[in-house]
Amino acid sequence: MLTRIWRERGMYAFAVPGFLFFVVFAYLPLLGNIAAFQNYSPFLGFSGSEWVGWHNFATIFSDPSVAIALKNTLIIAVLQIVFAFPAPIALALLLNSLISERTKRIVQSVVYLPHFLSWVIVIAIWQAVVGGAGPLADLMGALGADHVNVMANPDTFKILVTSQVIWKDIGWGTIIYFAAISSVSPELYESAAADGAGGWRRIWHITLPGILPVTLLLLILRIGSVLTVGFEQILLQEPTVGSDAAQVLDTFVYFRGVVGGDWGLSTAAGLLKGVVGTCLVVAANKLAKRAGTDGLF
Template identity: 45%
Template sequence: MEPVIKPEVKKPTVFRSVPRKKRKTRVDVGLVLLLLPGVLYFLVYKYLPMLGLVMSFQDYSPFLGFWKSPWVGWKHFETLFQDKESLRVIWNTLVISFYQILFAFPLPILLAILIHELRHQWYRRFIQSLVYLPHFLSWVVIVGIFVVFLRSDGLVNQLLGWFDIRPISFLTSPDWFQPLIVFQVIWKESGWGTIIILAALAGVNPGLYEAAVIDGANRWQQMWYITLPAIRNTIIILLILRLGTVMDTGFEQIFLMLNPFTMEVGNVLDTYVYYKGIQQGDVSFATAVGLFKGAVGLVLVVIANRTAKRFGQGGIY
């Protein structure tokens, strides 16, 4: 009889955990160097200046410095909420921000959906490039263009004159100031705002649209039941981030559009800080206003994020 050869049974490999003392963390020097400029930017321009917030609780004097300037507690915040001019400035800021959220925020979403629905790639790229261009113009150029078109002898009033319509004082009328600010933001930033939405739309499964077509859904139904739900989380995140800047209306644009006739409705917190802190030298009060703006943005972001999660949507954290 031939001997029976038993198959060799391999013993299971036992993986032993490496002691913590012997573990070595590999540091990728190249990635660290790429990260370093961004970290330095936030440290130098974002976090380090926060040490200056102590001025909002002082009557700061550059000759005395942080340590010797007298402490005044909540004095500047009390002035902010008691002064009629400050309250009017806060109201102007909230009104302009509300208009921007109401009109300027949804427009990039609608524009991105319309661009996404275009069939020809070359035409889609042409439209994208066309609506991106105003973003790369500075506010000085944008305001200059509006001044040329809307002044008393500008092109718009000349066109109105052809229809026997009296010239309109667009640049000096308080009634036109806030609509012009919102329109400028829409024209300049709507195309740039479509980038994130288009990126979200690129991740939608095309099979969903094919199945919807088979079920008899038209283009409107595809957009309502497929496109919008697919980008809902992205829209919510963008809205939460926008609420964090509700007290920021943009200094450069407002400052360039302001004049003595529109100061009543156009002076916002950003320009108010400039007038108080730079022109009048009240640095402590200007710092208190900046701290107030940041606190309001933080509170709104936290509330909006918790509200979104309560309704089952994703937040920013």
Template identity: 70%
Template sequence: MYALVLPGLLFFVLFAYVPIFGNVVAFQAFSPFLGIEGSPWVGFDNFIRIFSDPEVGRAVANTITIALLQIVFSFPAPILLALLLNSLLSNRIKRVVQSIVYLPHFISWVIVISIWQQILGGAGPVAALFESIGVDGVNIMSNPDTFKLLVTSQVIWKDIGWGTIIFFAAIAAIPQELYEAAAVDGAKPWRQMWHVTLPGLVPVISLLLVLTVGNVLTVGFEQLLLQQPIVGADAAQVIDTFVYFRGVVGGDWGISAAAGLIKGIIGTLLVLGANRLAKKMGTDGVL
């Protein structure tokens, strides 16, 4: 058993715990040519620069807005789809629909955005449809005003089927006797879903919601990086893209490391807070 656990343990040690020591860069004027030992220490100067940088404020605002939209719309989407598919009588139709909706999960963001660009872009069928009714110049992909809703829609389209698998497994674990007892008491399918299925899903929903809250400041680096040139930084700049452009591209490693450290601390506090709230509401939580 320990041998089976070892590969996973090594993965987290190498790629999660060892990189923690790199956070010392947040307190240095780091240079890759000098390394950590040779770079001068600057104390909390990088953190002071973060809180006085207007670009950071814009990135944080965009990150929080997109995260809230995804929690409100993306998080419950797999739950609703799982309940809908569970209500179908034909298992064959369930399998076909589930296979269709979870296939986009395996497509890279480069392909996903290319597909959406072909459909919703200025040369796509949607723009042609608007032109046919007298509305010219419609390009949903390059509209900064609706970009955050577009990002949320892309996440739903790509991951709704994959998330449904988890809730299907949770539904399958609900004892069939509960449905039979509800039917004997006269509960129709809607009542059975409300009083049996949903309560059975609460522990899984609580667990995933706590984890989602912990990742609230991570809203899809690759997805936003690929679309930022189209809509501009005002709409698409988030914390992760700020760290990339300021650190990797701009060479300001110290301020990027400081931003990443702050993000990690806030994420940890959010997980602990959400976990404590979940336990107060009667669920097991994560920890």
């Protein structure tokens, strides 16, 4: 073993920076979860803070703010899985059906661009377009409708958030599906066309089954992060629509822990979120294996 490591020492040297990154920023911070069982104070540290056992977890289940944050998180997560997750698949299938390579490359370049914009810029763009002073409000006013400000409407905020995610990441998500589609054998399409199968039948019986393993893999990973629905995106818009409509678990942890100083309760909420996400990944992986795929692990 040691001989092999020494022989491949150059390759292992390349892996060291990545390994250290995860150790420092992912695994060592896990030790901080001990604060979930304490009335933690940064000034007293872990050794000086009072131990409260499961009190923080009991408070979570009785705090109405947590119930509101959990409800908003689940609604946004379901909307994103139902609408945002399939959007890159649909776009990849659409672009793959285009005959003109030039048109395909132009569309790809346009839809990729929003992914590289920060959420601050994305929300500023949406504010300029669908906000109270944007062209949408002017158009609705010209049609005789009441003043429209989509960005400040609590009733449609969750749909707004999902739409922003689709607009920002749909192009980036197609990269993986394009790679999966390209791995499907062209002979299958030729055989299907020779048998009289049309475009829709070739997509349904060849393309979709061909990208199914990749789709399930990404779906499992998405389910694992179902309680993480976009901290920065929602934090920037929460003051406009109010916490009842916009507060999610991530913003609850931020406001209660970082701003409010209740480190123990916010750590307990984050720990619970991680445990639930892990259980969901394991469950989804087992279901994927029962469906006949390799799953994630």
